[in-house]
Amino acid sequence: MVGYAFMGAAHSQAWRTVNRVFDLPARASMVAVCGRDEAKVAAAAARLGWAEAVTDWRELIARDDIDVIDVCTPGDSHAEIAIAALEAGKHVLCEKPLANTVDEARAMVAAAAKARAAGVRSACGFNYRRVPAVSLMHNLIAAGRIGAVRHVRAVYLQDWITDPQFPLVWRLQKEKAGSGALGDIGAHIIDLTQFVTGQRITGVTGLTETFIKERPLVSDSSGLSASAGHATGEVTVDDAALFIARLDGGAVATYEASRFATGRKNALRVEVNGENGSLAFDLERLNELEFYDATRPAAEQGWSRILVTEGEHPYLGAWWPPGHIIGYEHSFTHEMRDFIEAVATGADPTPSFEDALQVQLVLDAVARSDASWVSVAT
Numbered sequence: 494m495v496g497y498a499f500m501g502a503a504h505s506q507a508w509r510t511v512n513r514v515f516d517l518p519a520r521a522s523m524v525a526v527c528g529r530d531e532a533k534v535a536a537a538a539a540r541l542g543w544a545e546a547v548t549d550w551r552e553l554i555a556r557d558d559i560d561v562i563d564v565c566t567p568g569d570s571h572a573e574i575a576i577a578a579l580e581a582g583k584h585v586l587c588e589k590p591l592a593n594t595v596d597e598a599r600a601m602v603a604a605a606a607k608a609r610a611a612g613v614r615s616a617c618g619f620n621y622r623r624v625p626a627v628s629l630m631h632n633l634i635a636a637g638r639i640g641a642v643r644h645v646r647a648v649y650l651q652d653w654i655t656d657p658q659f660p661l662v663w664r665l666q667k668e669k670a671g672s673g674a675l676g677d678i679g680a681h682i683i684d685l686t687q688f689v690t691g692q693r694i695t696g697v698t699g700l701t702e703t704f705i706k707e708r709p710l711v712s713d714s715s716g717l718s719a720s721a722g723h724a725t726g727e728v729t730v731d732d733a734a735l736f737i738a739r740l741d742g743g744a745v746a747t748y749e750a751s752r753f754a755t756g757r758k759n760a761l762r763v764e765v766n767g768e769n770g771s772l773a774f775d776l777e778r779l780n781e782l783e784f785y786d787a788t789r790p791a792a793e794q795g796w797s798r799i800l801v802t803e804g805e806h807p808y809l810g811a812w813w814p815p816g817h818i819i820g821y822e823h824s825f826t827h828e829m830r831d832f833i834e835a836v837a838t839g840a841d842p843t844p845s846f847e848d849a850l851q852v853q854l855v856l857d858a859v860a861r862s863d864a865s866w867v868s869v870a871t
């Protein structure tokens with residue numbers, strides 16, 4: 494694994510857990526983790542359960558006893574690490590968004606296609622697909638339970654940079670992150686809505702906004718927390734992105750991604766309205782799925798709350814008895830479960846780099862759509 498901070502910790506927990514919960518055709522062995530600071534990566538290896546620590550990811554790729562490279566670094570290094578790993582015959586799991594630009598994502602897809610021909614697999618870490626209630630939403634829509642999808646309504650809202658004194662961390666720098674709220678959290682709802690509906694976005698128009706254009710430089714940082722120094726620098730990404738879209742199955746959609754939604758910490762909500770019913774998911778209630786079945790007799794219609802903890806619900810047969818709820822980190826265990834099973838059985842894990850490139854193309858289209866903004870006449 495490369496990178497050991499926020500996603501590194503989440504992935505480590507999943508790699509530690511996955512074979513203890515799921516019966517799989519192969520076992521994950523946590524061979525080595527890479528970071529740039531020798532002392533810090535050694536401490537992280539001990540804390541997270543990795544046997545060894547190294548300071549250059551190329552060392553991991555050169556080793557014969559490593560089969561999988563898990564990329565948990567900021568977007569500016571995804572393409573270089575993933576392409577080198579695939580060329581060396583390593584299966585790759587890469588965090589989202591796949592890359593910082595469409596060109597990088599296309600190069601990663603080309604490397605993945607070439608590697609696939611040699612039996613080497615790759616996938617992108619859109620973990621919210623693996624929340625059981627989201628998987629169930631996908632299954633119900635695919636089974637036709639709400640009929641043709643008309644509307645998709647998706648928001649992903651955070652508030653961790655509303656303070657103008659919050660420093661200029663990597664997520665606020667275009668050269669490190671590619672974009673701001675758009676690529677960080679907007680990418681999640683693009684993938685999630687395309688996954689649950691089985692439809693792809695074909696066109697968008699939207700806007701992005703950067704409310705705070707200058708911030709103090711970082712003096713110390715770790716994950717999403719950081720302290721500020723005195724000098725300032727320019728914020729080069731969006732703080733918020735809003736767009737509307739058309740999907741290829743005839744649905745229309747609205748999306749909102751913001752880091753300025755005061756009071757909303759990690760509020761991901763998706764509602765899908767179909768000709769025969771609706772489904773709604775809220776990450777703050779991740780064990781639940783709301784279902785409105787318009788085929789029931791009129792007198793019995795109403796929103797019902799499915800508690801998604803039954804053994805027959807996706808992934809849940811391996812966990813606890815019904816009603817014993819799970820949390821955020823389980824989505825990563827499920828991601829590793831599906832990845833290991835695909836690699837071990839010679840199948841392609843999902844979402845593929847091609848799927849993730851398509852998300853990147855949507856991000857790019859939203860960023861460019863500002864140009865078609867129509868001013869209101871005065």
Ligand SMILES: NC(=O)c1ccc[n+]([C@@H]2O[C@H](COP(=O)([O-])OP(=O)(O)OC[C@H]3O[C@@H](n4cnc5c(N)ncnc54)[C@H](O)[C@@H]3O)[C@@H](O)[C@H]2O)c1
Pocket residue numbers: 495496497498499500501527528529550565566567568570588589590618619620677715716717
């Ligand atoms: N799936 C999700 O829900 C989710 C959530 C958060 C972040 N992410 C994605 O995960 C990735 C990492 O984000 P994060 O929040 O973990 O960031 P982070 O800042 O918490 O951690 C980044 C890690 O990468 C390391 N790193 C950076 N460049 C490196 C290099 N060249 N070699 C080795 N290590 C290097 C840093 O030292 C750090 O350990 C990003 O692509 C981000 O978009 C996904």
